[in-house]
Every structure is written in structure tokens, then in C-alpha cells.
Amino acid sequence: MVNLTIDGKEVTVSKTATIYExxxxxxxxIPVLCYAKKLLPYGACRVCLVEVEQxxxxxIPSCTTPxxxxxxxxxxxxxxxxxxxxxxxxxxxxxxVDCPVCDKGGECDLQDLSYDYEVVTNxxxxxxxxxxxxxxxxxxxxxMNRCVLCGKCVRVCDEVVGYGSYSFINRGFETKIATAFDxxxxxxxxxxxxxxxxxxxxxxxxxxxxxxPWQLKEVNSVCGYCGNGCTVTLGTKDNxxxxxxxxxxTGVNDGNLCIRGRFGASYVNSxxxxxxxxxxxxxxLVEASWEEALEKVTEGLRSAGSDTGIITGARLTNEELxxxxxxxxxxxxxNLDHSGGxxxxxxTEGLQETLGLQASTATFPQVENANxxxxxxxxFYETHPVFGMVVNQAVKRNGAxxxxxxxxxxxxxRMPHARTLQHKPGLEVNILNAMCRFLLDEGxxxxxxxxxxxELKTALAAYSVDAVAAATGVDAAAIQKxxxxxxxxxxxxxxxxxxxxxxxxxxxxxLAAANLALLTGIAGRSGSGLYLCGEKSNSQGAIDLQILPAxxxxxxxxxxxxxxxxxxxxxxxxxxxxxxxxxxxxLIEKAIDKTPFVVVQDLFLSETASKADVVLPAASFAEKAxxxxxxxxxxxxxxPGITSPGQAKTDFAIFQDLLTALGATASTSEAAAFAxxxxxxxxxxxxxxxxxxxxxxxWGGETLAPEVRNLVTVEGGKALxxxxxxxxxxxxxxxxxxxxxxxxxxxxxxxxxxxxxREDAAELKVLDGELVKxxxxxxxxxxxxxxxxxxxKGVLFAPYHFGSLNLNRIYSxxxxxxxxxxx
Amino acid sequence: xxxxxxxxxxxxxxxxxxxxVIDKYIDMHGSLMPVLQxxxxxxxxxxxxxxxLTAERLNVYASQIYGVLTFYAQFHLEPRGKYIVRVCMxxxxxxxxxxxxxxxxxxxxxxxxxxxxxxLKFTAEYVACIGACGMAPVIxxxxxxxxxxxxxxxxxxxxxxxxxx
Numbered sequence: 001m002v003n004l005t006i007d008g009k010e011v012t013v014s015k016t017a018t019i020y021e022x023x024x025x026x027x028x029x030i031p032v033l034c035y036a037k038k039l040l041p042y043g044a045c046r047v048c049l050v051e052v053e054q055x056x057x058x059x060i061p062s063c064t065t066p067x068x069x070x071x072x073x074x075x076x077x078x079x080x081x082x083x084x085x086x087x088x089x090x091x092x093x094x095x096x097v098d099c100p101v102c103d104k105g106g107e108c109d110l111q112d113l114s115y116d117y118e119v120v121t122n123x124x125x126x127x128x129x130x131x132x133x134x135x136x137x138x139x140x141x142x143x144m145n146r147c148v149l150c151g152k153c154v155r156v157c158d159e160v161v162g163y164g165s166y167s168f169i170n171r172g173f174e175t176k177i178a179t180a181f182d183x184x185x186x187x188x189x190x191x192x193x194x195x196x197x198x199x200x201x202x203x204x205x206x207x208x209x210x211x212x213p214w215q216l217k218e219v220n221s222v223c224g225y226c227g228n229g230c231t232v233t234l235g236t237k238d239n240x241x242x243x244x245x246x247x248x249x250t251g252v253n254d255g256n257l258c259i260r261g262r263f264g265a266s267y268v269n270s271x272x273x274x275x276x277x278x279x280x281x282x283x284x285l286v287e288a289s290w291e292e293a294l295e296k297v298t299e300g301l302r303s304a305g306s307d308t309g310i311i312t313g314a315r316l317t318n319e320e321l322x323x324x325x326x327x328x329x330x331x332x333x334x335n336l337d338h339s340g341g342x343x344x345x346x347x348t349e350g351l352q353e354t355l356g357l358q359a360s361t362a363t364f365p366q367v368e369n370a371n372x373x374x375x376x377x378x379x380f381y382e383t384h385p386v387f388g389m390v391v392n393q394a395v396k397r398n399g400a401x402x403x404x405x406x407x408x409x410x411x412x413x414r415m416p417h418a419r420t421l422q423h424k425p426g427l428e429v430n431i432l433n434a435m436c437r438f439l440l441d442e443g444x445x446x447x448x449x450x451x452x453x454x455e456l457k458t459a460l461a462a463y464s465v466d467a468v469a470a471a472t473g474v475d476a477a478a479i480q481k482x483x484x485x486x487x488x489x490x491x492x493x494x495x496x497x498x499x500x501x502x503x504x505x506x507x508x509x510x511l512a513a514a515n516l517a518l519l520t521g522i523a524g525r526s527g528s529g530l531y532l533c534g535e536k537s538n539s540q541g542a543i544d545l546q547i548l549p550a551x552x553x554x555x556x557x558x559x560x561x562x563x564x565x566x567x568x569x570x571x572x573x574x575x576x577x578x579x580x581x582x583x584x585x586x587l588i589e590k591a592i593d594k595t596p597f598v599v600v601q602d603l604f605l606s607e608t609a610s611k612a613d614v615v616l617p618a619a620s621f622a623e624k625a626x627x628x629x630x631x632x633x634x635x636x637x638x639x640p641g642i643t644s645p646g647q648a649k650t651d652f653a654i655f656q657d658l659l660t661a662l663g664a665t666a667s668t669s670e671a672a673a674f675a676x677x678x679x680x681x682x683x684x685x686x687x688x689x690x691x692x693x694x695x696x697x698x699w700g701g702e703t704l705a706p707e708v709r710n711l712v713t714v715e716g717g718k719a720l721x722x723x724x725x726x727x728x729x730x731x732x733x734x735x736x737x738x739x740x741x742x743x744x745x746x747x748x749x750x751x752x753x754x755x756x757x758r759e760d761a762a763e764l765k766v767l768d769g770e771l772v773k774x775x776x777x778x779x780x781x782x783x784x785x786x787x788x789x790x791x792x793k794g795v796l797f798a799p800y801h802f803g804s805l806n807l808n809r810i811y812s813x814x815x816x817x818x819x820x821x822x823x
Numbered sequence: 824x825x826x827x828x829x830x831x832x833x834x835x836x837x838x839x840x841x842x843x844v845i846d847k848y849i850d851m852h853g854s855l856m857p858v859l860q861x862x863x864x865x866x867x868x869x870x871x872x873x874x875x876l877t878a879e880r881l882n883v884y885a886s887q888i889y890g891v892l893t894f895y896a897q898f899h900l901e902p903r904g905k906y907i908v909r910v911c912m913x914x915x916x917x918x919x920x921x922x923x924x925x926x927x928x929x930x931x932x933x934x935x936x937x938x939x940x941x942x943l944k945f946t947a948e949y950v951a952c953i954g955a956c957g958m959a960p961v962i963x964x965x966x967x968x969x970x971x972x973x974x975x976x977x978x979x980x981x982x983x984x985x986x987x988x
């Protein structure tokens with residue numbers, strides 16, 4: 001710690017703090033343009049100049065100068081004022097000053113500073129630029145005539161996102177920010193640059209001319225898409241979410257968001273939202289009153305009783321899931337589950353058997369200090385982009401060694417010095433097994449206190465590094481090196497995401513990853529962690545609350561099979577478009593077809609909803625209170641920013657009505673429900689809602705220690721013997737099926753595609769954008785081809801979000817699908 | 824990636840030479856400048872496809888490479904002529920009629936500073952001073968120097984190179 005005096009105030013700060021940060025700590029405001037909390041010091045704009053008694057004779061940039069012991073700093077004087085004003089005059093020489101029509105007006109740092117320093121006239125004259133605006137892309141508008149060259153966009157895209165869209169180009173007066181070859185932006189469209197720009201040079205296009213900042217009401221909530229649980233600050237006006245505001249004070253994400261979080265919330269305002277209950281009459285779904293709809297549902301569920309199947313998505317709040325569980329009890333069924341293909345088995349069975357836990361063992365920020373990181377599947381970035389940005393910072397800033405076990409290349413594999421163990425599809429477990437065996441053979445494994453060491457040794461006989469290397473196509477030395485690093489560095493992390501398109505070997509992957517976490521000592525060690533991250537915003541909550549089949553009852557797959565055989569009398573589906581997103585479409589069609597009474601509760605008339613007997617209109621995340629638990633066990637609060645359209649109700653309110661109608665007791669409010677669920681949910685017992693503050697509350701603490709330490713034998717996969725293999729997964733721009741109703745993500749990726757590597761594309765003479773067909777055992781799918789650099793020879797990729805692709809006609813949960821390609 | 828974004832229009836070129844240049848420097852710290860210089864040496868300019876190749880192989884953003892390429896005057900992003908005609912515009916040459924020399928070049932070949940003839944034979948470059956003021960007005964054509972020029976002499980120089988391959 002160092003002590004210094006700023007404007008007469010004494011302040012003690014850490015020795016890594018800059019003068020600017022020390023001043024902030026002391027409550028002294030210093031103006032800045034190029035400084036941002038999450039970026040490295042840069043010192044480009046020179047408006048933060050201050051006087052330091054020990055450094056007389058010149059002004060000192062406070063944002064790049066470390067605070068040192070005994071420093072005496074003055075942040076305002078006639079001289080400082082004069083110099084800052086001059087800096088502003090320079091900045092305004094070639095600035096367009098079109099404030100009346102600039103969306104940044106009212107929250108523009110340049111506008112505010114010019115006002116503060118009364119830059120009424122400019123002593124300098126110079127050429128104004130008339131650079132064309134980048135209006136090519138639908139989401140981010142760049143107007144370089146307003147740019148002050150602070151470089152924040154360049155830096156955030158490199159330091160945080162790791163994409164590198166921007167650079168300073170040209171020299172001297174001509175310098176400007178541009179992409180490679182000065183083209184339109186074509187990137188991840190996460191909009192980090194939008195959030196960083198201190199002026200109106202980079203703006204969110206969908207928000208243009210919608211509202212002045214002071215007209216917006218701001219409400220902090222949690223993004224409704226993935227398990228990352230980013231804070232989104234809703235900017236609302238006229239009962240619509242107009243935009244997502246920048247907020248780096250609340251939650252887990254430092255103000256970072258992906259395209260879904262920043263541009264994907266618009267589905268809540270969609271005119272396609274359901275606004276009234278629908279009941280099937282004479283084969284047609286027609287609008288009905290809530291009374292009629294609820295009566296019908298109550299009657300249907302009551303008469304079906306234990307032959308009811310309840311399937312929910314993992315985007316309902318904890319409180320809603322708790323109510324749903326009570327509803328299942330009231331109906332008298334144990335057939336309750338929450339995700340297609342039971343993709344969560346890696347956590348619920350894998351981690352349960354090995355660690356006695358059903359959650360990640362550590363929190364996201366700890367990854368930033370990891371020395372070695374192993375990501376299983378490169379799609380981890382696609383499913384959890386903002387956590388991916390934490391990985392990028394660990395690699396870029398702190399020199400972590402990232403290793404990716406992947407069947408293709410991706411964002412993670414392109415990070416500096418990333419080591420890619422590129423394997424034939426479906427063989428992730430084999431590689432993890434080889435790492436375990438290598439650690440055991442070499443005596444590097446931390447076997448103390450572990451059960452099943454000898455059994456695992458015997459079971460791994462077939463998984464020598466050489467044998468696995470030969471079978472998977474991965475370099476043996478790389479497997480050894482990765483295993484050694486994970487076992488010997490101070491802090492290590494293993495990352496694995498699960499979700500609907502990743503149902504294959506889910507239990508096995510959980511087991512294998514947990515075995516490795518035990519042998520390397522990662523599990524339960526502070527600073528290290530095993531992360532199993534759910535695809536949806538409340539996947540972890542669904543597991544914590546055990547939205548799983550009761551003993552002896554049916555899980556999702558069991559329910560669908562049973563329903564297909566006509567054995568279920570009712571199906572109640574909430575927040576999930578099974579026909580599109582679940583594996584094995586035929587199975588679901590049959591289940592819906594053969595079940596006499598089907599209720600679907602959703603935001604939209606989804607493909608599944610359109611087949612239902614009763615459709616109940618539900619509310620989006622932006623319209624509800626409650627909590628989500630993210631993939632690091634962080635319980636966070638949602639706050640309603642708008643009211644639901646028409647007669648739509650929150651799932652919570654609907655469950656309340658149904659429970660009451662069924663004669664059961666319903667929680668009276670979300671807050672009451674939280675108290676009730678906390679009392680009966682392991683890990684939540686001590687948590688009360690007022691403990692869930694701005695940073696949420698991590699149940700079980702920053703590091704969760706394993707309850708048991710059992711090594712469990714797990715079989716690897718077998719490579720397909722097919723020239724072309726299709727792997728399915730998530731596309732960065734989408735999450736589940738909800739984002740298909742969001743204008744932002746849809747404006748970038750609006751239709752399904754089948755991705756080809758360059759080699760295959762050349763061999764098959766497939767051109768980008770050309771229609772191709774894939775024939776597989778279950779049927780045939782067709783979509784436009786996308787030719788990219790990510791895929792190795794013989795491997796194709798398709799995203800699972802689009803119903804029109806009918807991907808689940810051929811995808812029934814396999815790790816890879818043998819396909820024939822034709823045009 | 825997006826339908827609305829501009830499609831990259833990348834010409835087909837043989838990347839063997841660029842790969843060889845990268846192979847030579849890839850393990851060196853700070854390899855970007857020598858790689859780009861080497862590529863320009865091979866191709867006469869920096870073709871776009873080589874930028875993407877360099878970005879991929881050196882794990883540097885293409886945008887950063889573009890920043891470097893536009894910062895330094897030594898790099899050229901367009902194909903250049905076989906013969907680079909550097910017309911000295913320094914003080915001595917200026918006084919002794921460099922303007923007329925540049926004018927002659929424009930009249931005969933139709934190119935001014937930074938332009939290249941359509942047949943990719945000549946590129947004009949006006950430079951500040953080539954350090955041969957005693958020979959003013961002076962030009963350089965690649966490595967060859969021609970001094971004490973008149974319009975007539977300039978014509979002869981142009982003709983000489985036009986006659987060559």
C-alpha cells in the first residue's frame with residue numbers, strides 16, 4: 001500500500017494503483033476520455049493531466065502514472081484548466097460537432113468536457129473530415145468524423161474480446177480507426193466497442209433516434225440467454241426495452257456482453273409475442289380467456305395425474321421452477337425434467353459420482369489468474385462468450401497457457417499460444433482418459449485421499465497416450481504437456497459446457513473431466529476450478545432445485561418415449577420449443593401426437609406450441625422478478641423493466657393460479673417463494689434474498705470443496721468410419737431458439753447453414769452460399785453452405801437453433817453424424 | 824459471416840513465396856516487419872491474401888497488419904510497375920525544373936505520383952531528395968540514376984525503358 005495526498009485529501013491505495021485510481025478512491029474527479037477500468041492504461045487523450053509536487057515542471061497524465069509514497073497531487077489549477085481546455089480545442093479541430101443529431105448527446109464525454117471547460121471558441125482551425133459512415137452492418141454504426149482517437153475500441157476488441165477488428169491506420173492527421181482494408185465491420189458484433197466509445201463515433205444502430213439517455217429508465221436485471229448470467233441494464237421507455245445500457249458496476253461481467261446480451265433483448269418487444277391464452281377448438285387454436293384456459297389445464301392435469309409429464313426449459317427463474325416442482329407434486333406426478341437429451345448428466349451424474357457435487361467448483365473471476373486452462377470443445381466460447389472473454393484476458397494479460405480439446409478450430413484455438421488438441425469427432429473422453437493415465441503413470445497425479453486409484457489405473461490400460469494419440473489424431477507430446485501443466489501449475493481450470501446440441505457422452509465427459517480435476521488437484525483448490533457450465537440462464541438453478549425426475553419416475557427421454565407409446569395422458573411444456581431444439585424430432589412428434597392433452601407455455605407460438613391443446617402466454621426475463629443461478633453458482637436477481645404484452649403473465653403467476661385451482665398452496669410472491677425454496681435446497685439454506693446484492697451471491701462460496709473424491713472408470717468414444725461427419729452445436733450469435741425472435745442476432749445470422757472447411761469445399765466444389773444437401777440415416781437436411789477455415793477435412797458443422805433446418809431429423813444426440821453430401 | 828457485410832474480394836495468387844518468407848521469420852520475435860518486407864520483395868507489393876495468410880500464421884490481427892502497412896510509406900497495397908521512376912522534388916531539383924520533368928512523365932506515360940501504368944510497367948513516385956543535388960534535376964529508375972535532365976533527355980530515358988521488357 002502507498003499513501004499519497006490528492007487535493008489535500010490523504011488516501012491509501014494499493015501499489016499497483018495509478019494517480020487516477022487513487023483520486024477516484026479519494027472521491028476526487030479527474031476527467032478522462034481514453035481511460036477505462038477494464039483496459040490497460042494508455043495515456044492517449046491527455047485530459048487527465050494533473051500536477052505532482054515531486055514532478056514539477058510538467059503536467060503528469062494521471063491515468064498512466066503509478067501512485068507512489070508521499071506524492072502530493074493537485075488535480076485542478078489555472079494551469080491545468082488551461083491545458084485541458086487546449087487539449088479539448090485540439091480534439092474539436094476536426095470534430096464535426098453535430099451534437100443535435102448525435103445519439104450520444106447527453107452522455108458524451110467530449111460534449112460534457114467541452115461544456116465544463118467552456119470551449120466556446122476554438123483558437124485553432126483545421127480541415128474537417130468527411131469520412132463515410134460504416135452503415136454496412138445492421139448493428140454497429142461507426143462515424144469516424146466524431147472519433148477522438150482514444151483507442152478504447154481498438155483495445156477492448158483486443159484485450160477483452162480477443163477479436164481484433166480495429167486498428168489505427170494511416171499516420172499523423174490522417175490517422176483513423178479502421179478494420180483491415182478499411183471495410184465495413186464484420187465481426188462478432190458483441191458491441192464492446194459501442195460500450196467503450198466516449199463519444200458518438202460508435203453507436204448501436206438499432207437504438208438510433210429512439211431516446212435521449214435522460215428519457216430512459218434504467219433497470220438492472222440478468223440476461224435471459226446463457227448460463228453466464230451477465231448483468232444487463234435495461235434502458236426502457238414507453239414500456240419497451242429500447243436498449244441495453246453500459247454497466248460495469250454490477251454483476252459478473254464488467255460491463256462485457258456478447259451480441260445476444262447487447263443486441264438480442266429485442267425479442268421481448270416482438271409483435272409476435274403471445275398476448276392471450278389459446279385453446280384448440282375444432283382443430284384450431286383460438287383466443288380464450290385465462291379462466292377458460294386455466295380451467296381446462298387444471299382439469300387436464302388433474303385427470304392425467306401421475307400420467308402427466310412436465311418438461312421445462314431452464315430459463316425460468318428459481319422461484320418459478322420451485323412452483324413448477326410444487327405443481328408436479330400437486331398433480332401427483334414425478335415425471336419432471338428440464339433439458340432435452342438429459343445433457344446435464346455431466347453435472348448431475350458425472351460430478352455427483354466423482355465429487356459428490358452438482359455444480360462448478362469455482363467462480364469465473366478465478367480463471368483470470370489461472371496459469372493453465374483446458375477448454376473441452378472450442379464451442380465453449382460460442383455457448384458462453386463473456387466467460388470466454390475472461391479466458392482471453394487470462395491468456396493475453398496473464399500469460400495463461402490455454403489448451404483446447406476440439407474437433408474443430410474456433411475463437412479459443414486462435415488465442416495467443418493456444419494449443420489445440422484437434423481430434424476426430426466424439427473422442428474428447430479418450431483424450432481426458434489419456435491425460436489421467438499419463439499422470440498416474442508418471443507419478444504426477446495427486447492421488448492422496450482419492451478412492452478408486454487402482455481400479456482407474458487398470459481401467460485405463462487401453463488409454464496410453466500413444467494409443468489415444470493414434471486413435472484421435474492428436475499429438476502425443478501435446479497430451480502429455482497439457483496433463484503435466486494442469487497437474488503442476490499453481491492455478492488451473494477445466495472448462496466444459498453442456499446444452500441441447502451437446503448431449504452425446506454427457507455423463508462420460510463429466511466423469512472424465514472430474515477424474516482429471518481430482519488427479520490434478522484442481523477440484524476444490526482455491527484459485528483452480530472445474531467449470532461445468534449450463535447452456536441456459538438458469539440451467540444451474542434447475543439442477544440445484546432438482547428439476548429432475550423423482551425416484552422411479554421418467555426423465556425427458558423416458559417421458560417422450562412413453563408418451564410416444566401412448567402411455568402419458570398429459571404433457572405440460574414450459575419455456576421450451578422441443579420440436580426445434582431437442583434431439584430426435586420424430587420422437588417428439590410422436591409424443592405430442594399420441595398424448596391426448598398437451599399444454600405449452602411460452603412467449604411465442606413456437607412449433608411445439610402450435611401443436612398444443614392449450615397455449616399459455618408467458619413473460620420474458622425483462623418482465624419478471626426472481627432469481628437465476630448462473631454457471632458459477634451465483635444467485636442473481638431479475639428486476640422487471642416493463643410489463644408483459646396483452647394478457648401474458650409470468651410463469652410464476654400462472655403456476656400460482658394453477659396451484660390454487662388444484663387446491664394446493666402457492667407461494668404468495670417471488671420473495672416468499674425464494675425463502676421457501678432456500679429452506680429446502682442444499683447450498684441455499686443460509687441464503688436470504690437480502691444477501692443477493694449487486695454482485696449476486698455465490699452459494700457454497702468461491703471454492704466448492706468436493707464431498708467425495710471417487711475416481712470413476714469411464715469408457716471413451718469410438719470414431720465414426722464415415723468420410724463426412726456432421727457435428728452439431730451452438731452458433732455464437734444465437735442461444736437456444738429464443739434469439740430467433742430477436743432482431744439483432746437475426747440481422748447477422750438469419751438462416752441456418754451447413755459449414756464446410758476449405759479443403760472439403762474445394763473437393764466437393766461447394767461454394768459459399770450454395771444450397772447443399774446432407775443425407776443421413778434419419779433423413780435429409782438442406783441449407784446454404786458456409787465455407788470457413790474452422791473445420792478439418794471430413795468434418796461439417798450445423799447450428800441447432802433453426803427449426804427450418806430440421807436438424808433434429810438426423811440429430812438424435814450423437815457426437816457426430818455420418819452424412820453424404822450432395823448439391 | 825454476415826450477409827450484409829461486404830464480401831472480401833480476394834484475387835487468386837500463389838502463396839508459396841509468402842509462405843517461404845513466413846517460414847524464414849516465424850520463430851523470430853518481432854517478425855512482422857521482416858515478413859512484410861520479404862513479401863513485398865517477392866510480389867512487388869503486399870497482396871491482400873498474403874495479409875490474411877500472415878495474420879493466420881503469425882497470429883496477428885489482420886487489422887493490426889493493415890495498420891502497419893498504412894503507417895509506413897515503404898509498403899504498397901497495389902501492384903506496382905516493373906520500373907519505379909523516382910522524380911526528385913528536392914529544393915535543387917525544384918529550382919532546376921523538376922516540375923517539367925514530372926510533367927514530361929505525365930505526358931508520355933499518363934502517370935503522376937503514386938500511379939502505375941495499366942501495363943504495370945511504370946510507377947511514378949515524387950520524392951523529397953535523393954541526395955544527388957549536383958546532378959539536378961535528377962530521377963532514379965529502379966537502381967539507375969539519370970541527372971542533369973532536360974525534357975529531351977527525359978524522353979530518351981522513358982523510351983529506353985519502354986523498349987526494355
